[in-house]
Amino acid sequence: xxxxxxxxxxxxxxxxxxxxxxxxxxxxxxxxxxxxxxxxxxxxxxxxxxxxxxxxxxxxxxxxxxxxxxxxxxxxxxxxxxxxxxxxxxxxxxxxxxxxxxxxxxxxxxxxxxxxxxxxxxxxxxxxxxxxxxxxxxxxxxxxxxxxxxxxxxxxxxxxxxxxxxxxxxxxxxxxxxxxxxxxxxxxxxxxxxxxxxxxxxxxxxxxxxxxxxxxxxxxxxxxxxxxxxxxxxxxxxxxxxxxxxxx
Amino acid sequence: xxxxxxxxxxxxxxxxxxxxxxxxxxxxxxxxxxxxxxxxxxxxxxxxxxxxxxxxxxxxxxxxxxxxxxxxxxxxxxxxxxxxxxxxxxxxxxxxxxxxxxxxxxxxxxxxxxxxxxxxxxxxxxxxxxxxxxxxxxxxxxxxxxxxxxxxxxxxxxxxxxxxxxxxxxxxxxxxxxxxxxxxxxxxxxxxxxxxxxxxxxxxxxxxxxxxxxxxxxxxxxxxxxxxxxxxxxxxxxxxxxxxxxxxxxxxxxxxxxxxxxxxxxxxxxxxxxxxxxxxxxxxxxxxxxxxxxxxxxxxxxxxxxxxxxxx
Numbered sequence: 001x002x003x004x005x006x007x008x009x010x011x012x013x014x015x016x017x018x019x020x021x022x023x024x025x026x027x028x029x030x031x032x033x034x035x036x037x038x039x040x041x042x043x044x045x046x047x048x049x050x051x052x053x054x055x056x057x058x059x060x061x062x063x064x065x066x067x068x069x070x071x072x073x074x075x076x077x078x079x080x081x082x083x084x085x086x087x088x089x090x091x092x093x094x095x096x097x098x099x100x101x102x103x104x105x106x107x108x109x110x111x112x113x114x115x116x117x118x119x120x121x122x123x124x125x126x127x128x129x130x131x132x133x134x135x136x137x138x139x140x141x142x143x144x145x146x147x148x149x150x151x152x153x154x155x156x157x158x159x160x161x162x163x164x165x166x167x168x169x170x171x172x173x174x175x176x177x178x179x180x181x182x183x184x185x186x187x188x189x190x191x192x193x194x195x196x197x198x199x200x201x202x203x204x205x206x207x208x209x210x211x212x213x214x215x216x217x218x219x220x221x222x223x224x225x226x227x228x229x230x231x232x233x234x235x236x237x238x239x240x241x242x243x244x245x246x247x248x
Numbered sequence: 249x250x251x252x253x254x255x256x257x258x259x260x261x262x263x264x265x266x267x268x269x270x271x272x273x274x275x276x277x278x279x280x281x282x283x284x285x286x287x288x289x290x291x292x293x294x295x296x297x298x299x300x301x302x303x304x305x306x307x308x309x310x311x312x313x314x315x316x317x318x319x320x321x322x323x324x325x326x327x328x329x330x331x332x333x334x335x336x337x338x339x340x341x342x343x344x345x346x347x348x349x350x351x352x353x354x355x356x357x358x359x360x361x362x363x364x365x366x367x368x369x370x371x372x373x374x375x376x377x378x379x380x381x382x383x384x385x386x387x388x389x390x391x392x393x394x395x396x397x398x399x400x401x402x403x404x405x406x407x408x409x410x411x412x413x414x415x416x417x418x419x420x421x422x423x424x425x426x427x428x429x430x431x432x433x434x435x436x437x438x439x440x441x442x443x444x445x446x447x448x449x450x451x452x453x454x455x456x457x458x459x460x461x462x463x464x465x466x467x468x469x470x471x472x473x474x475x476x477x478x479x480x481x482x483x484x485x486x487x488x489x490x491x492x493x494x495x496x497x498x499x500x501x502x503x504x505x506x507x508x509x510x511x512x513x514x515x516x517x518x519x520x521x522x523x524x525x526x527x528x529x530x531x532x533x534x535x536x537x538x539x540x541x542x543x544x545x546x547x548x549x550x551x552x553x554x555x556x557x558x559x560x
Contacts, residue, residue: 050445076447090438101435104428105446113429113456120428163447 001064003028003167003197004049009058011041011048018044020221022058028166031198033208035232036218037241042201043085045218046169049199050082051075063166077106079166083156083173085201091145095136095155098144099127102162127162134158134188150181157188167197174207186211205242209233217241264411273403277475280407282515283414284471286508289495290421291464296493297502298425299457300437301351304359305366306492308346309462311484312369313339313469318386318479319379328392335470336463342369343462347455363486370484385480389473400474410471417464421504424460433457434502487529494532498539500546509547 006024010017019041026032034042047053049060051072060068067075090098100117103126104110117123131137136154139147144155153173160168173189174182186207192198202208208215215232217225225235232238264283268276288310295301313335320331346365353361373380380386391400398405424430432453435443443450473479482488491514499510514532521531543550 052441052444071449072444073447073449076445080445082445084442088439088442090435090442092438093434097431101431101443102446104432105443105448107428109428110432110448111429111452113424113427116423116426117428117431118426123428159442159446 001028002026002061003030003063004199005061006045006049007059007061009045009048009055009060011044011053011055011057018221019048019055022218022221022223024216024223026167026197026199028197029194030214031200031212033200033202033212033215034218035202035205035208035215036224039220040218041221042218043171046082046171046199046201049169050080076163079163080169081160081163081165081167082169083160083171085171085175087149087152087156089144089152089155089159091143093144094141095131095144095147096124096127096140098155099130099140099158099162100124102159103127103130106163130158130162134161148181150177150184153177153181153185154188157185161192164193165196168192168199170198170200170202172201172203174202174204182207261415265408268404268407276403276407278515278519280403280410280475281472282512283407283410284468284475285492285495285511285515287414287417287471288465288468289492289499289507289511290417290504291461291468292492293496293501293504293507294421294425294433294457294464295461296496297500297504297507298430298433298437299454300433301454301458302355302359302493303350303362303458303461304486304489304493305346305350305362305364306461306465307484307486307488308362308366308369309339309343309465310469310472310488310492311373311479311481312342313466314473314479314483315373315380315386317470318389318473321389321392321473322386326390326392328394331392332470335473336466339466339469340459340463343465344459347458347462351451351454351458363489366484366489367486370481370486373481373484380481383481385478386473387478389477389479391474391477406475410475413467413471417467418504418508421464425504429453429456487532491532494536494539498535498543498546500548503546503548506546506548513547 002025004026006022009019009022011019022045034045036042044053048055051070059066062075062078062080065078067078090101100123103123107123109120131140134154136158139151144152147155157173170189174185177185182204189211200208200212209229214227215229216223217232217238219241225232225238267279271279292303292306295303316338317331317335320334349365350358350361374382391406394400396405400406400409432443432448436450436453440450495510495514496507498513499508500506517531518528522528539546
């Protein structure tokens with residue numbers, strides 16, 4: 001059984017074909033990078049996998065189950081998590097409150113309304129242990145919107161990890177970060193549990209190559225190349241796209 | 249910290265219990281009205297302050313409860329145990345129905361749909377004269393007779409009757425907003441998309457909040473028709489809905505106590521100003537502008553700023 005299987009996926013916005021006949025299979029525990037120039041359809045692919053968009057055609061299986069028609073929250077309940085390219089954190093909540101929301105999202109008490117949240121100590125314990133594990137414990141009472149950009153990225157990753165996801169989609173986790181911040185975020189990703197299957201969209205080739213086992217190249221909505229890091233590195237077509245020597 | 253908060257609440261309650269001893273019957277009536285509108289404003293705060301849903305039709309649930317109780321008490325039976333639950337049931341039912349439509353939209357579209365739905369009820373109350381009395385409203389709605397040693401027709405006992413509902417409402421709402429459900433509403437207000445991918449069925453949260461807000465608005469509507477002995481279409485229309493929004497914003501959205509304070513201020517000002525001029529709506533508008541400019545997080549926000557504590 002594949003952790004994530006995408007079959008003949010196509011998606012168009014109006015007349016614009018964003019994804020065309022994309023096939024992709026990711027094994028449990030595997031780490032796959034999806035690379036490609038701007039507009040290749042990488043984020044659209046993530047939006048479809050998480051259920052934010054419904055695809056024009058094709059099928060998505062998560063851990064063997066067809067989730068093509070499930071809403072985002074149901075997919076999250078099945079063990080799918082993601083980060084966003086544009087930070088959509090809870091800017092006015094504290095770091096601890098944000099992580100509590102993430103922890104609570106997959107907990108049976110998430111819909112309880114007759115007792116205050118403090119009555120459920122296990123939520124706070126889990127949130128605090130996550131923050132301690134990822135080195136943000138001292139920032140737990142800071143308002144998220146006032147954190148540095150790099151710290152916000154760390155919060156973003158912690159929110160995605162809170163539910164111990166089986167499949168994790170990371171949309172450009174190092175975009176806009178300084179080299180030092182990039183290194184610390186990459187280090188964080190390297191430490192993620194090997195049980196978590198990871199799909200990573202990354203512009204920084206060095207970061208991508210260092211973190212993943214396998215690479216898929218998307219170009220103009222299609223899978224252009226797929227394979228091991230060495231294979232992709234030596235692929236002339238990929239080189240052409242990245243060096244801009246083609247006339248497409 | 250916790251005991252300090254408990255002491256503050258107990259002190260506030262003690263003041264509310266003691267106040268009738270020093271107030272004239274006219275002032276006591278005003279205070280009763282403040283409490284009723286306080287419940288109404290807090291119910292809207294659940295939507296606006298916590299879920300981030302700006303309803304401009306919240307008078308609908310207040311008004312429909314008031315009309316239900318008024319009609320039943322006048323035409324069927326003045327039985328508290330029948331009329332009061334019926335008012336709540338109708339308010340809840342109408343909000344459950346309206347929520348299905350309103351929650352298809354977001355932001356200013358949500359605002360417009362709630363406004364339109366509210367005006368539909370206003371139109372019915374205005375036009376269906378044989379049932380609702382049209383523009384004249386329903387006069388002479390009697391107060392309930394309860395097996396209490398003090399008749400509710402007296403201002404003092406009725407005040408305590410309302411105070412009991414006020415205390416129950418504020419306790420219930422403050423548990424709700426602190427519960428996992430209430431915290432999730434705040435998350436939805438801040439970032440709906442994020443909440444979806446964290447596993448929250450966002451629509452369901454918003455819908456339950458919408459219906460709960462309708463229920464508590466119904467509590468206020470029920471109490472109001474008993475208090476006022478009269479209800480007219482003006483308690484269903486947009487001016488009243490807008491006044492409720494203003495109570496919430498003036499007091500401080502997302503604080504519960506703030507909107508109750510805001511309601512008290514608005515009731516007080518309306519009372520004072522109406523004695524001198526007819527342009528109450530104009531005054532409401534001026535207040536709105538002033539609050540937006542000088543106290544965007546409301547009276548509670550101003551106080552917190554002074555005390556240097558950050559928002560919840």
